[in-house]
Amino acid sequence: MSSRPLFIGAVEIGTSKITTLVGEYNGRELAIIGHGECSSRGVIKGAVVDYKAASECTHSALEQAERDAGERIEVVFLAQTGGHLEGFYNEAAVNVKAADNMIDATDIRTVSDLAKAKELPAGRMVVHHIRRPFRVDGRLVPGTPENLVGQRLDVGYWTVHGQEQRLADNIHVIRGFNLEVRELVLSSLASGHMITTPEDRQHGVLAIDLGAGTTDYVLYRDGSPHTTGVVPVGGSHLTNDLSIGLRLTESQAEKLKLRFGRATVQARDKADKVWLDGNFSIGDRQFPRQAIEQITAARTWELLEVVKKKLGSSFSPETCAAGVVLTGGTAKLAGIAETAAKVFGVPAHLGETPSWVAENLRDPGNNTALGLLYYGVSAQHERAPTARRRGGFLANVKRLFASS
Amino acid sequence: MNPPASHLTPTRHWKDIPQQVSPRAMSSEGRRRVLRHAVKTIGLGLTVAALAWGAYGVVSALPDSSGKMPGSVKSAPLHDLVLVTDGVLDQPWLARTLAVPKGASLMELDLFQLRGRLLASGQVRTANLTRNFPATLAVTLAERMPVARLQVQAGPDDRLTLLVARDGVVYEGVGYDPKMVETLPWLAGVTLSRQGGVIQPIAGMAAVSDLLAKAKLEAEHLYAGWRRVSLERLASDGEIAVFTQDGLTVTFGTNEDFFRQLANLDAILDAARAHPEKALREINLAVGGQVPVAFAPAATDPVAAPPSRTPASSPRPLFTGLHRN
Numbered sequence: 001m002s003s004r005p006l007f008i009g010a011v012e013i014g015t016s017k018i019t020t021l022v023g024e025y026n027g028r029e030l031a032i033i034g035h036g037e038c039s040s041r042g043v044i045k046g047a048v049v050d051y052k053a054a055s056e057c058t059h060s061a062l063e064q065a066e067r068d069a070g071e072r073i074e075v076v077f078l079a080q081t082g083g084h085l086e087g088f089y090n091e092a093a094v095n096v097k098a099a100d101n102m103i104d105a106t107d108i109r110t111v112s113d114l115a116k117a118k119e120l121p122a123g124r125m126v127v128h129h130i131r132r133p134f135r136v137d138g139r140l141v142p143g144t145p146e147n148l149v150g151q152r153l154d155v156g157y158w159t160v161h162g163q164e165q166r167l168a169d170n171i172h173v174i175r176g177f178n179l180e181v182r183e184l185v186l187s188s189l190a191s192g193h194m195i196t197t198p199e200d201r202q203h204g205v206l207a208i209d210l211g212a213g214t215t216d217y218v219l220y221r222d223g224s225p226h227t228t229g230v231v232p233v234g235g236s237h238l239t240n241d242l243s244i245g246l247r248l249t250e251s252q253a254e255k256l257k258l259r260f261g262r263a264t265v266q267a268r269d270k271a272d273k274v275w276l277d278g279n280f281s282i283g284d285r286q287f288p289r290q291a292i293e294q295i296t297a298a299r300t301w302e303l304l305e306v307v308k309k310k311l312g313s314s315f316s317p318e319t320c321a322a323g324v325v326l327t328g329g330t331a332k333l334a335g336i337a338e339t340a341a342k343v344f345g346v347p348a349h350l351g352e353t354p355s356w357v358a359e360n361l362r363d364p365g366n367n368t369a370l371g372l373l374y375y376g377v378s379a380q381h382e383r384a385p386t387a388r389r390r391g392g393f394l395a396n397v398k399r400l401f402a403s404s
Numbered sequence: 405m406n407p408p409a410s411h412l413t414p415t416r417h418w419k420d421i422p423q424q425v426s427p428r429a430m431s432s433e434g435r436r437r438v439l440r441h442a443v444k445t446i447g448l449g450l451t452v453a454a455l456a457w458g459a460y461g462v463v464s465a466l467p468d469s470s471g472k473m474p475g476s477v478k479s480a481p482l483h484d485l486v487l488v489t490d491g492v493l494d495q496p497w498l499a500r501t502l503a504v505p506k507g508a509s510l511m512e513l514d515l516f517q518l519r520g521r522l523l524a525s526g527q528v529r530t531a532n533l534t535r536n537f538p539a540t541l542a543v544t545l546a547e548r549m550p551v552a553r554l555q556v557q558a559g560p561d562d563r564l565t566l567l568v569a570r571d572g573v574v575y576e577g578v579g580y581d582p583k584m585v586e587t588l589p590w591l592a593g594v595t596l597s598r599q600g601g602v603i604q605p606i607a608g609m610a611a612v613s614d615l616l617a618k619a620k621l622e623a624e625h626l627y628a629g630w631r632r633v634s635l636e637r638l639a640s641d642g643e644i645a646v647f648t649q650d651g652l653t654v655t656f657g658t659n660e661d662f663f664r665q666l667a668n669l670d671a672i673l674d675a676a677r678a679h680p681e682k683a684l685r686e687i688n689l690a691v692g693g694q695v696p697v698a699f700a701p702a703a704t705d706p707v708a709a710p711p712s713r714t715p716a717s718s719p720r721p722l723f724t725g726l727h728r729n
Contacts, residue, residue, distance in 0.1 A: 051429070059431040116415065125416045159415075168421045175425040178437035184418050 009065065009073035009179065010372035012187065013058055013170060014081075015043050015213025015236060016329065019366060020061040022069035023373040030373060034069025035361060036061040045213040045232045046082035046187075048169040055176045062177050075182035076174050077372045079190055080127055081214050083232030084163040090118045091132075091156030103136065103145045107153055115157045125167055128160040128186055130225045142223060160186055160228055183377075188216035188228050190371030195327045195351025196220060205322035206315060206344065207351070208307060209368060210330035212236045217307050219314055227314040231306050235330035238299045245295045246287055252276060257333075260289055261296040264335035300336060304343040315344070323347035327364045481507050483539035491547025492579035493527065498543060501525065510535050526575025550577055551613045552633060554591040570613040572605030587628075589616065589646070593636030608638045611658045615644055618662045623670055643690045651683075651700070657690025665689040672697060 005026040012019045022034030038061040042050030066073055092114035096103050116129050134141040136150035145153060171181045192207035201220035209216040215231040238261065243253035260274050267290040274292070277284040308315065323346040326336055331350055340348035353362040357370060427435055487498045502518050515533045522531040522545065530546040550567035554574070558564040567577040568591055577585065591612075597604045612633060619627040632647040642658040656665050668689055676684050676697075686698035 055429075055431055059433050063433055118415070120415055125418050125420065127418050162418075164416075164421065167418050171418075171421055171423060172425050172429060175423050175434075176430045177434045178430065178441065180423060 007069070007071045007074045008182075008373060008377070009062060009076045010079075010369045011058065011062070011076055011174060012079040012190075012368045012372065013043055013046075013048070013054065013173065014040055014211055014368075015046060015234065016040055016211070017365065018043075018058050018061045019369040020058075020065040021361075021366075021369045021373060022065045022071065022073055024069075024071070025377070030377070032358065032361065032370070032373070033071065034065040034067075035366075036063070036065030036068060038064065043213070045234075046211070046230070047084065047166050048173060051169065051173065055173050058173050059177050062179070073179060076179045077183040077185055077377075078170060078174055078181050079187045079368050079372050080162065080167065080170065080184050081187040081211070081216055081230055082162070082166055083214065083230055084166045085127065085160055085186070085230045086162070087158055087160045087228050088118070089156055089158050089227075091115055091154060092117075093152055093154040096151055096153055101149045101151055103148050103150060103153055105146060108134075108144070108146060108155075111153050111155050112157075115155050116159065118159065120161050123164050124161045125164050126159060127162050127167070127184055128158075128189070128228075130158040130160065130189075130228070132156045132158065132224060132226060133222050140222065158225065158227060185372050185375055186216070186218075186228055187211075187214075187368050188218040188230070189225060190375050191216070191327050191351075191368040192218040192220065192225070192325075192371070193375040194353065194367045194371040195325050196322070198223065200322035200325070203321040204319045206311075206320055206324045206346075208304075208324060208326050208328075208331075208340070210234060210303075210326060210328035210333075210336070212329055215303060215307060215328075215330075217311070219311060219320070221319055227311060229307070229310050231303065231310065233303050233306065234328075235333075237303070238296050238330070238333075241295050241299050242292065246291065248276075256287065256292055257296060260292045262293045262334045263297055263300040263339040265290065265293045265297050266335070267293050296333065297335075297339065300333060300339055301343065304340055308343055317344070317346045320344070320346050323349065325349060325351040327351040327367045329365045331364050480538040481509050482513065482541055484541070486536075486540060486542040487545070488542070489545040489547055491527070491545065491549070492581075493545060493547060494579055497578055498522075502543075504541075510537060510539060510541065513541065525578070526569070526573045527578060548573060548575065550580070550585070550588055551609070551616050552591045553585065553588045554594065554596075556596065566603075568606060568609060570609060572607060572609035574603045574606065589630045590632045591635065592632050592647075593634035593638075593645075606635070608635060611638070612644055615646075615656055615662045619666060622663060623666050626666065626670065626673070641690075651685065653686045655686075655688040655690050660690065660692070668695060 005024045008023045008025060008030075010021045010023065016039070018038045018040050020034075020036040021032055022036075024031045024033045038057040040054070041057050042048060042053030042055075048054045062073065092111050094107055094111040094114070096107055098104060098107075111134075112131070115131075120126065132155070134145045135154040136145050136148050137152050138154075139150070141148065167184070171184075174181050188207065188209055191209040196205050196207050202223040204219075204221045206217060206219050212235045213232070214234050217229050217231070218225050219227045235257070239250060239253045239257050242248060242257055242261070243250055246253065246256070248256065256274075256276065267288075270288060270290050272289045273286040274289050275284055275286055324337075324340045324344050326340055326348060327350070330336075337348045337350055351364065351367065353364075353367060353370070361370065427438065430438065482504055485495065485498060485502070485504075487493070487495050501521055503521070504513065504518070513535070515535070519531050519533055522528050522533075522543070527547055528545050529548050532544040534542040534544070536542050548569035548571070551570050552568045554566055554568060556564050556566060564576075565585075566574050567580075567585070567588070568574050574596065591606070594606050596606070612635065616627070616630075616633070619630065629648040629650060630646050631649050634645040634647070637643040637645065638658070644656045644658065646654045646656065648654065654669055656662065669687060672687055672695060673684070676682070683700040684697055685700040686696075688696045
């Protein structure tokens with residue numbers, strides 16, 4: 001067990017804001033001791049387009065978090081999103097080698113390597129290999145199949161890959177602060193881990209993180225991630241639609257969206273109008289509430305439809321018994337759960353931040369950064385089985401997850 | 405058949421992206437952190453160097469004993485055997501007795517075993533063997549000196565002469581001058597016993613040795629004529645009988661001072677020379693101040709009475725009242 005605490009920074013470089021949390025792992029538990037936030041600049045749809053601007057605000061958030069924590073961050077877990085991220089499924093099977101058909105570690109390693117060995121197009125790099133449960137002679141095995149008896153071992157991996165330059169840009173923003181990026185975690189996995197329970201994931205659940213520039217989703221089946229994806233459409237597109245439809249500036253449209261936007265059309269009276277500012281200042285004007293709701297609802301419906309379409313056959317109400325869970329800044333849009341339930345045909349609700357999270361961090365917009373800390377350390381653990389056997393840092397983190 | 409997983413081309417992972425970044429691409433805080441890290445590293449390096457220098461200083465200040473230590477020497481095949489002895493044993497005897505295999509290195513020698521071989525000869529009292537690297541074995545011996553000799557029947561027609569040391573050890577003498585051996589008196593009246601093939605030491609030889617040594621030193625003219633020493637009555641009566649070349653039997657008592665007895669004997673023999681017509685046959689010095697003597701019967705007087713069969717009772721005292729102290 002580590003006696004010296006490790007200070008981990010969880011950084012989410014989002015389209016609208018950059019969030020940083022500082023976690024202190026002291027060998028038994030992970031405590032969140034610092035929080036920093038900064039309005040995002042130089043980032044569009046999750047991709048860094050202005051290195052200098054993005055670096056400045058990211059570093060500002062990091063400094064703020066370090067000040068808040070009173071400690072220096074040692075390593076960073078970085079959230080990754082963007083339209084460049086794609087995924088595919090590849091599976092492999094091996095015949096069990098042993099004469100007595102008992103599966104050993106070599107069989108598992110062989111089949112895993114085969115399933116992960118698909119070549120990527122030029123300029124693409126793997127971000128995650130997400131393993132689906134093993135199958136022994138077609139029988140689902142929730143844990144490890146080692147020492148089970150069977151003739152054939154199957155496994156499949158959902159591989160998430162991204163464009164090398166985009167990944168490098170994000171990493172270099174952090175390196176510009178002289179910090180090492182220890183772990184790169186898909187935003188959907190991070191937030192999905194926070195807003196779903198192990199039971200939800202076992203029964204099947206779709207977690208959707210509606211951000212400003214992108215919408216990240218992850219579909220869980222049989223307790224593990226089954227499919228992930230990113231739709232490069234988010235809350236900023238709703239703002240943009242309002243801006244165009246109502247002939248407003250971006251900031252005015254954002255203001256209206258936050259105050260009167262809905263994912264369902266509730267206003268029946270076309271004459272019902274709302275003030276832009278409501279403070280009787282010069283330039284303040286009225287807009288039909290129904291028009292606002294129609295624009296935001298239509299865009300939201302469309303967005304969720306895109307997610308459903310991208311999921312394709314992976315999603316079905318039968319395999320998603322726990323329904324849809326929504327999070328992210330855009331999930332604060334009124335009536336969005338109702339819309340999601342209609343689109344997907346399953347119950348939907350807003351994700352709740354676990355009760356042990358401090359009050360000031362219990363905002364849907366922080367779920368990704370929170371999940372980063374926890375999912376990041378558990379992912380590291382899975383890649384270092386020897387460390388687990390030795391009962392080191394990662395083994396303790398895994399135990400922490402098992403008990404939560 | 406499963407495809408060999410080892411032949412698969414590994415896919416590129418995000419961790420393959422180099423994380424080095426030029427200082428120009430860093431923010432001011434990033435550069436500050438780099439500087440802080442560099443200062444910390446340099447500080448740590450300096451601290452380590454200072455500690456190392458301090459440790460070196462302390463070690464240097466300690467008394468240097470390394471110069472006094474001899475360098476290690478490799479063992480070579482045995483080349484020289486050096487013998488140091490206080491007796492007569494010589495180099496060939498040593499080589500023959502040790503029987504060291506040819507080409508054996510010094511470290512291969514079992515000194516304990518070699519010492520055993522040397523001590524198996526009764527002539528050697530103590531033996532010290534020392535390895536002198538690289539190829540010399542030094543042997544230091546202390547030898548026994550013979551005080552008497554005896555003859556044993558080794559076979560039907562084979563008589564063997566053995567030597568007896570002061571401590572009673574019986575051994576075959578090697579290297580002695582035969583003339584010296586000829587001067588040693590014969591031992592008689594002893595029964596030799598063997599244990600484990602080895603003749604056991606003769607008991608009471610210390611007293612005999614004292615007598616012989618004193619005689620040789622103080623009255624060599626007497627000792628020169630001693631031919632046989634009998635220990636027959638040593639254990640029972642404390643008497644040592646000496647037979648001279650003149651046919652005289654002198655009995656010494658171990659309870660009396662040998663010097664005084666020798667002086668008595670010398671005086672008696674001097675007195676007897678004044679009466680050459682009477683040849684002495686027996687002198688008993690073991691009974692104290694009164695010394696019974698017996699004369700040989702006169703050959704020229706056939707009618708004279710025959711001498712008594714029991715000399716101890718029949719001889720009449722020649723010198724009476726002889727008291728030296």
